[in-house]
Amino acid sequence: xxxxxxxxxxxxxxxIINRLSNSKKVKIVFLIDPQPDNEAKTIAKSKNLTIYNxxxxxVLSCKLxxxxxxxxxxxxxxxxxxxxxxxxxxxxxxxxxxKPVEAKKMIDVCNQNNIILGVGHERRFEKGWLKLKDxxxxxxxxxxMYAEAHFSHDKLAGLSKDNWRANPKIAPAAGMxxxxxxxxxxxxxxxxxxxxxxxxxxxRILKFKTGDVxxxxxxxxxxxxxxITAILKTPHYQRVTIFGDKGxxxxxxxxxxxxxxxxxxxxRMNNGKIKKTNLNWTDTVSANINNFINAxxxxxxxIFTDEEKFQNVAVxxxxxxxxxxxxxxxxx
Numbered sequence: 001x002x003x004x005x006x007x008x009x010x011x012x013x014x015x016i017i018n019r020l021s022n023s024k025k026v027k028i029v030f031l032i033d034p035q036p037d038n039e040a041k042t043i044a045k046s047k048n049l050t051i052y053n054x055x056x057x058x059v060l061s062c063k064l065x066x067x068x069x070x071x072x073x074x075x076x077x078x079x080x081x082x083x084x085x086x087x088x089x090x091x092x093x094x095x096x097x098x099k100p101v102e103a104k105k106m107i108d109v110c111n112q113n114n115i116i117l118g119v120g121h122e123r124r125f126e127k128g129w130l131k132l133k134d135x136x137x138x139x140x141x142x143x144x145m146y147a148e149a150h151f152s153h154d155k156l157a158g159l160s161k162d163n164w165r166a167n168p169k170i171a172p173a174a175g176m177x178x179x180x181x182x183x184x185x186x187x188x189x190x191x192x193x194x195x196x197x198x199x200x201x202x203x204r205i206l207k208f209k210t211g212d213v214x215x216x217x218x219x220x221x222x223x224x225x226x227x228i229t230a231i232l233k234t235p236h237y238q239r240v241t242i243f244g245d246k247g248x249x250x251x252x253x254x255x256x257x258x259x260x261x262x263x264x265x266x267x268r269m270n271n272g273k274i275k276k277t278n279l280n281w282t283d284t285v286s287a288n289i290n291n292f293i294n295a296x297x298x299x300x301x302x303i304f305t306d307e308e309k310f311q312n313v314a315v316x317x318x319x320x321x322x323x324x325x326x327x328x329x330x331x332x
Contacts, residue, residue, distance in 0.1 A: 002293050004028060004029065004064065004065060005030050009031060009051070011155075013040075013070035014043060017043055019286050021047055026289065029062060029064065030061075031052070032053075032059075064088050065296065066089040067083050068091045068289070069091070069092045071093075073177055074170050076096055076102075076106070077097050077106050080096075080109070081106065081109050085109070087113060091119075092118065093119075094121055094181050094185070094312075095177055096117075107309060107310060115296075119309055121181075121312075122257055123185075123257060124185070124186070124304075125288055126263070126282065126284050128253060128263040132190065132242065133190060135242070136242065141242060142245040142247065143244060143246075146242075146243045147191065147226040147243065148226065148240075149226070149227070151180070151230050152175070154233050154235065156232055157232060165210075168210040172210060172316075174202075174210055174212055174213055175214050180214055180319070181312055183228035184315045185308070187218055187228065188312055188315070192222060194219065194311065195331055196328055196329070197216055197315060198216065198322050198327070198328045199318075200214070200216075200322075214230050214323065215229045239252050239253070246270050249267045251265050252266075260281040262280060264277070311331075314331050315331065318330075
């Protein structure tokens with residue numbers, strides 16, 4: 001069994017605990033959180049898990065194969081580097097960091113210590129997203145003309161104004177760190193690196209200092225433009241549309257990755273034919289972590305390249321800067 005610890009017992013940390021509790025590949029050894037809430041304490045007790053308050057002491061308390069970081073974004077680099085130097089593989093929730101220079105340092109240190117740096121972009125394992133990848137890679141749609149994606153919900157709308165997810169220094173650019181980085185990861189995965197970004201954020205109803213709406217246009221290296229939007233106060237909505245000169249495809253998801261629900265993929269070709277495909281929900285959280293473990297054990301290549309990991313942080317940083325300066329930002 002692959003021995004792991006989980007650090008950070010907020011909403012998503014709890015989701016991961018519940019997903020991995022019955023895994024045949026993973027054994028959760030202990031949990032880490034400096035201030036666990038009552039729900040976290042109840043979950044830990046029900047699963048006979050100890051919660052440690054000190055990160056460094058906990059990590060060094062026993063032999064771990066890996067650690068899952070669900071901690072605030074600004075802690076990721078320090079915690080990743082600490083674990084890497086002790087030979088512990090790191091699966092870090094997105095975003096890896098808020099700064100490209102930190103993401104590069106995390107990647108470099110992990111490579112120097114011969115460990116895998118995983119990232120929590122579980123949506124790449126959704127059946128719909130895999131279908132999109134196949135359609136683009138096989139050139140069924142022809143030359144890609146344009147693409148757009150939305151990922152919006154109100155799951156975080158009830159957070160207090162002092163929650164770290166509402167703090168622009170920890171979670172900048174409205175819904176980017178919660179939802180938008182999944183969309184930019186998709187665009188980078190499908191269409192390659194991004195060279196320029198123009199983005200806007202707004203505060204429509206929530207009192208979060210970071211805002212509640214973000215929209216960004218990405219200019220990819222090959223000249224393609226793509227668009228992403230994330231809203232923090234609206235009923236659940238997920239859609240990706242890709243337009244090619246031979247056809248277009250639209251994927252509509254009915255649920256969030258943490259709750260089961262079907263998806264529908266619509267393919268329309270220039271000969272007038274329309275094909276609709278219904279796709280069942282799959283546990284992408286476990287699939288992503290299993291891919292990470294397989295990569296650690298050298299059983300399978302890791303799906304995320306170092307370039308993609310770095311690029312997504314660089315794009316996040318550019319979106320934040322563009323939204324603040326109201327101008328196009330170039331990505332080096």
